[in-house]
Amino acid sequence: GxxxxxxxxxxxxxxxxxxxxxxxxxxxxxxxxxxxxxxxxxxxxxxxxxxxxxxxxxxxxxxxxxxxxxxxxxxxxxxxxxxxxxEREELAKRARELTERIREHIAATIPEVELPGDPADRLPHIVTFSCLGVDGEVLLTELNRAGFAVSSGSACASTRLRPSHVLQAMGVLSHGNVRVSLHRETTEAEVDRFLEVLPGVVEGIRRLS
Incomplete structure (x- = not known):
């Protein structure tokens, strides 16, 4: 210890x-x-x-x-x-390239969004972001309709529908948090389609609310 x-x-x-x-x-x-x-x-x-x-x-x-x-x-x-x-090194390199693309695209295309965590010193396959004024569960539902399974809330207790205690301890936005986890078979085409769909989904939810 x-x-x-x-x-x-x-x-x-x-x-x-x-x-x-x-x-x-x-x-x-x-x-x-x-x-x-x-x-x-x-x-x-x-x-x-x-x-x-x-x-x-x-x-x-x-x-x-x-x-x-x-x-x-x-x-x-x-x-x-x-x-x-x-094959860990090769898979991690590929996943990091995809998650960096996700982080950069979200920061450039979605207003009032927070991407907590160190841009480099992080797990290669996970991206977390929070959109101001957007309920995380609503965003999950809309992304699910578009064919994407992502998560919200605490990674260790995602079924409780509570904000992530880790994000709260970091002092960043915890409501409306979305966690994208890539797996070994995630393709560039899937990531591109997600990034194509996401800004419109966020904008639609904000317009309704």
Whole structure:
């Protein structure tokens, strides 16, 4: 951990796209993020970190056990992560080029928009933006009608329909926030069509409201 304090790192979004940074004590991630089976998670405990094993075994009683390890799912998670890591650099470069195009186009074509986060020191496949005076859920609905599945609210609790607590802590616009996540098969044509549709959708919502 940092300064002797144990640090739990949620690497669900970053692990398929970039190497794990230093300083963590426990690292958690979800295998479906890199092509593993849905419902399979990984927990990596750094050597020397104090923790309590939640699984059946010598150091836990049956009362404390929460279930057995799904070995086939764990093997599949490891194999798919190995495959993704082998092409990580190439995929991240391609995704970053697309998200930079999205950021630049949004900034140039949509008035009163905020693009939080560092333009360079960020995950390569995610773009977040907030449009002043535009409800995030309304924008999601209209984009969905146009054929685009994007997200709003907090990335770790998107179904709660609450503003992102991370954006609030950063002191930036959190209402009307939209998060665009690219995947390995996202094409340039799809990105271009999204950028073609987005300004008109935002303008239409503002006109109605």
């Amino acid at each position: 940092l300064g002797g304090v144990p640090l739990v790192c949620d690497a669900a979004a970053s692990l398929p796209w970039e190497p794990v940074p230093e300083g963590w004590s426990v690292l958690a991630a979800s295998a479906r993020k890199w092509g593993g089976l849905a419902g399979c998670g990984i927990l990596v405990v750094r050597k020397g970190t104090r923790w309590r094993n939640p699984f059946p075994g010598e150091d836990s009683s049956p009362q404390e056990a929460i279930g057995e390890v799904d070995v086939p799912a764990a093997v599949a998670a490891a194999a798919s992560l190995r495959a993704v890591a082998a």
